[in-house]
Amino acid sequence: MKTPQSGLKIANERHTDSASIYFIDNIAIVEIMQHTILGKTVMSPILDAIEDQYKDLSNIHYVSNRTEAYSLKPVELKELKPRIDLFKSYSVILYGQSGKTNLDFERMFLNKPIIKYQNLEEAILAAKIKDGIKPELFRDQE
Template identity: 30%
Template sequence: MHLKDSAFYKLVLEEHKFNFGTLYFFDSIIVSEINEGVLFDYQMAEEINEQKDKFYTLSNQDLDFISNRVNNYALIPQDWMKYTQKYNCFKSYVVVPYSKTAASNIDVEKFFYKKTIISLDNLVEAFDFVSLSVPEKN
């Protein structure tokens, strides 16, 4: 499910579109939705980090990151490792895979990410994990 199609969308404080995907900023949570077929590299991660630094005064250790993998894309493992070595990793890194390919990519990422990657079945579980309740419908 795309974030825009969920009840959580009304809690988004800022939305940023890039040529490779979209970021949604909440109080202390970032949600990413990377576009179909993207080969996600270090430069793209830097663009996300730059936008994050403009919006938040919080450090990465105070932010939760949810990768909402509604599309199939690939990460360059060496770039991911380079990024995580340069920056302190997020408080939590949650992935919501929607395909077998996305789920199997998590296993590869675990070799390069020093902290735990949490894989959950849907956005509600992901937001529950990072302690943001489903908003009431108005």
Template identity: 30%
Template sequence: MLVSESNLNYELQDIYILDNGTFYFFDNFIISEVKEGVLFDWEMAQEIIAIAESYYGVGQKIAYISNRVHPYSLVPQDWLKFFKAKNFISAFAVVSYSQQERSNILLERLFFKSKIKKFFDLEEAVKWAISEQLKYDDRKTTA
């Protein structure tokens, strides 16, 4: 399900339409919908990081949901670059609609230091992301 087809539009704060996909910004999470056939690499990730830092502030952690409505490829080794440079993700979810995407998640888990939660329903992923962000915020305030 596309974000535009969901009931999430009332919570939507901003949309960034880039060459590689559309990124939906909410209060404390981002949903990405990468275009079909894109090879999502470190350079593209840097563009999203810069937008997120400009939008939420440098050092602010947020939840990230990859809504994989279109098939695309990732450069798994670039996860290592991402975490060496900046880690602004408090929780990471993938919404998968195909068997191939489910297999890709297994590969990504080899490179991603934190847990990747997989879902088959966008709205369930959003509920989880909000819950995880609240847990992160609680840990931050009690530390």
């Protein structure tokens, strides 16, 4: 499920040439566009946008919501490891098996704990619980 259709309280959003980034409290949800080749040139503007929004990434949860298929340049991502390591947590939502290979490469090259979730709600809930926030406080009221 794409973030805008999730019913989550989106505080702000930014768009790059290859991604949409949604900000919810201290969570940055990144959705890479289909057929993108994710490497340093694509990832740097995404990280810049997140840093513009939050300044201090040590309190921010990075959530990769993989709603589209894309390719990965793992060696280039390794160059961004110092910036990626600043995040409080790094999680991935996979819809099916298509993104499993990318996740395996990320884990290998980033050498960082990357938690895999089945859906967006589960990833957000885990981040909120990690921060000690009650889950009912982050959903839109209907």
